[in-house]
Amino acid sequence: MAELRITNTIRRLRFENDEMTQQALADAVGCTRQTIAAIEKAKYSPSLELAVRIAMAFGQPLSEVFRFESDGTKIEISRDSHRDSAR
Amino acid sequence: MSHQERASVVAIVICLLLNGYVSVRLWQLYESGALSGENAPMVWAQSIAWVVPAAIVLTIVSNIGFAIASKGRKQKTNIDERDHLYRSRGMCVTLFVFALGFIGLLIGLATGWSVVISLTLLYASAALGDLLGQCVRLASYRIGY
Numbered sequence: 001m002a003e004l005r006i007t008n009t010i011r012r013l014r015f016e017n018d019e020m021t022q023q024a025l026a027d028a029v030g031c032t033r034q035t036i037a038a039i040e041k042a043k044y045s046p047s048l049e050l051a052v053r054i055a056m057a058f059g060q061p062l063s064e065v066f067r068f069e070s071d072g073t074k075i076e077i078s079r080d081s082h083r084d085s086a087r
Numbered sequence: 088m089s090h091q092e093r094a095s096v097v098a099i100v101i102c103l104l105l106n107g108y109v110s111v112r113l114w115q116l117y118e119s120g121a122l123s124g125e126n127a128p129m130v131w132a133q134s135i136a137w138v139v140p141a142a143i144v145l146t147i148v149s150n151i152g153f154a155i156a157s158k159g160r161k162q163k164t165n166i167d168e169r170d171h172l173y174r175s176r177g178m179c180v181t182l183f184v185f186a187l188g189f190i191g192l193l194i195g196l197a198t199g200w201s202v203v204i205s206l207t208l209l210y211a212s213a214a215l216g217d218l219l220g221q222c223v224r225l226a227s228y229r230i231g232y
Contacts, residue, residue: 034169038231041231
């Protein structure tokens with residue numbers, strides 16, 4: 001099985017949201033600033049609950065905040081891609 | 088450095104200081120012959136018993152010291168899922184090493200080691216387990232994952 005790499009757009013989304021600080025985001029989602037920094041640097045994968053909270057803080061769908069790459073190829077998470085892989 | 092990372096560093100320093108002193112003290116007792124004879128387990132226990140309260144007092148004092156030193160700076164002391172994960176990871180290592188020491192104690196007693204040597208082995212595994220657990224926790228914060 002190919003290695004799945006998770007990337008995220010939190011840093012970009014923060015700047016697009018009035019240059020929101022890491023601390024402000026951490027307070028909004030209920031974690032520490034250090035955890036937000038670790039997630040941004042891809043040093044920590046958040047739980048599904050925290051990932052959803054972060055997406056909700058930006059008003060974006062989860063797939064817009066967290067992206068999956070396998071062998072340099074971006075993997076789209078959608079109902080159709082699930083159907084394709086199930087076939 | 089977050090509050091939790093700092094707590095790990097403090098725990099490592101306290102662990103090294105206390106157990107370094109205990110090691111020297113036990114060696115002195117062993118050299119003087121106090122750890123042989125009928126009263127040996129009692130002498131051993133008396134020289135170890137103060138370690139736990141001393142560790143608690145030192146941790147409290149060092150935390151108060153850090154709080155005074157960082158007066159005026161905004162300190163966030165809340166704990167989140169990452170802290171819980173790294174704490175659990177460190178705890179796993181601590182328990183694994185302690186379990187090895189316990190098995191060593193059983194084997195030692197079964198094969199005729201003295202009670203004091205076996206208890207020292209158990210104490211050493213607890214101390215080493217604590218140290219390694221804190222190191223794993225700190226490394227997790229520093230390296231990630």
